Amino acid sequence: MDNAVETVSSSALAAVAGVKSTQLRKDLGFVGQFGTRGLGYKVDVLSEAITATLGGTSLQSVILVGVGNLGAALLRYGGFHREGFEIVAAFDMYPQDVKLKADSKVVLQGMDEMWGVIQSEGIKMAIMAVPAKAAQSVANELVDAGVQAILNFSPTVLQVSDQVVVNNVDLALELESLSYFVR
Amino acid sequence: MDNAVETVSSSALAAVAGVKSTQLRKDLGFVGQFGTRGLGYKVDVLSEAITATLGGTSLQSVILVGVGNLGAALLRYGGFHREGFEIVAAFDMYPQDVKLKADSKVVLQGMDEMWGVIQSEGIKMAIMAVPAKAAQSVANELVDAGVQAILNFSPTVLQVSDQVVVNNVDLALELESLSYFVR
DNA sequence: TAGATTGTTAATCGATTAACAATC
DNA sequence: TAGATTGTTAATCGATTAACAATC
Structure with a gap:
């Protein structure tokens, strides 16, 4: 299981962020689509996408x-x-x-x-x-x-x-x- | 004009409070009715009503x-x-x-x-x-x-x-x- | 295929604002 | 009476949430 890609569901993310899962999915939707139905979000893909988006915006x-x-x-x-x-x-x-x-x-x-x-x-x-x-x-x-x-x-x-x-x-x-x- | 009662309109109050006059009237409505149509609010009546309401609520x-x-x-x-x-x-x-x-x-x-x-x-x-x-x-x-x-x-x-x-x-x-x- | 979970649409909710009848 | 301004209802707006088809 060396190459196992960790995934996370919108509900899990929502729980730690203190919001509803629906809301979280909608917000992510503004940035792009990088979830996989039935599976969730691949942690590394999501993390990279977020970094890219934030990094792109200059302070x-x-x-x-x-x-x-x-x-x-x-x-x-x-x-x-x-x-x-x-x-x-x-x-x-x-x-x-x-x-x-x-x-x-x-x-x-x-x-x-x-x-x-x-x-x-x-x-x-x-x-x-x-x-x-x-x-x-x-x-x-x-x-x-x-x-x-x-x-x-x-x-x-x-x-x-x-x-x-x-x-x-x-x-x-x-x-x-x-x-x-x-x- | 010694006994002249100063009045103030909801729009004047709203301007200094930084809200819309409609909103202000609605909010005042929760406390009670002490405006006079066509005239506005008597300053002393309003001021007393607010003090009473706030004072009634203990800290x-x-x-x-x-x-x-x-x-x-x-x-x-x-x-x-x-x-x-x-x-x-x-x-x-x-x-x-x-x-x-x-x-x-x-x-x-x-x-x-x-x-x-x-x-x-x-x-x-x-x-x-x-x-x-x-x-x-x-x-x-x-x-x-x-x-x-x-x-x-x-x-x-x-x-x-x-x-x-x-x-x-x-x-x-x-x-x-x-x-x-x-x- | 069956279960899970996304992406998105439609429904809901609350708050704000416009409009206007009441009335001084 | 005419003008002004309240109190309140109805319309609007935006944000949140429920629901569900798409699909892995």
Whole structure:
């Protein structure tokens, strides 16, 4: 049984991923067809296909504004890279006060550098983790400089032009949706 | 015009809240009817009704596990209280290493205290912000002790019994949904 | 062939939005 | 009365899930 090819079913994959098997099959369908009916997916084929798809997409550059507790956590958060994003620069009002772990490769800069970096790097997306008070003016500057999409962790509703998309992350809301299940 | 009652329309409210006016009216409808057709909502009536509704609901107790950068940010995050939750205790593997801002009222404890606190306080909900490696075993302990709902910031899919609800917060996913709008 | 499992279509569900009668 | 705006129903949309023919 040396050449045995390991296979895995959509239901097995779905179980570990925490989704329904139907959903998983549908999602895989967007990438291509590499399952075998009655058998499942060959692990090596699937793994290669996924790597190829992800690898083909180059990382999208993102900047982070506000490096307090939350900002620092986001910098260290591995997930962005996995989903195809790279935080290429981070900005804070008081960069000298921020202590980053030594393993961080991102250069921390003052707010006055932000506009220039967005322009020269052609940055289109920004993550905001600044205090509520500062949020609107930071957003204005981002949009002015050319940012088209903002992931906003500040507890404020940002007013931006219609061409700009804002995604507000409301952590408390996530908790609320859970509370319905607690009795 | 001394006794003039200020009113506000659903569209004005919706604009600042960043939602559609229809949605706002519908949401208010769940609480009760206090608008006046053709006129709008009287600010003081509306404000009182909302306060009463929110005040009536007592705060739900939640614990936080893992007080690294992200955990510390969550502790300081004002939004939970606003939505009716209160972080009543925080636990970390190395509590002595964690430096919290002086304004924090939450007592930080070691992991060995966790089970007892959940039991004695009857805690039903937990927020997890621990490293991926530790996530599953922490989840097991939480569930063992009686927690029924987990808000999980750790980048892991937790395997728990069907009676327990897990809400995974995937920050990268939020960013991904934005990227469709960037061209 | 019989059992298993994919790929995909159709049904379901929930949430959002449009539309409009009620009415101030 | 005419204009404005609510409260609510119906339509729309998107995402999830069930179901099943295809087929290994």
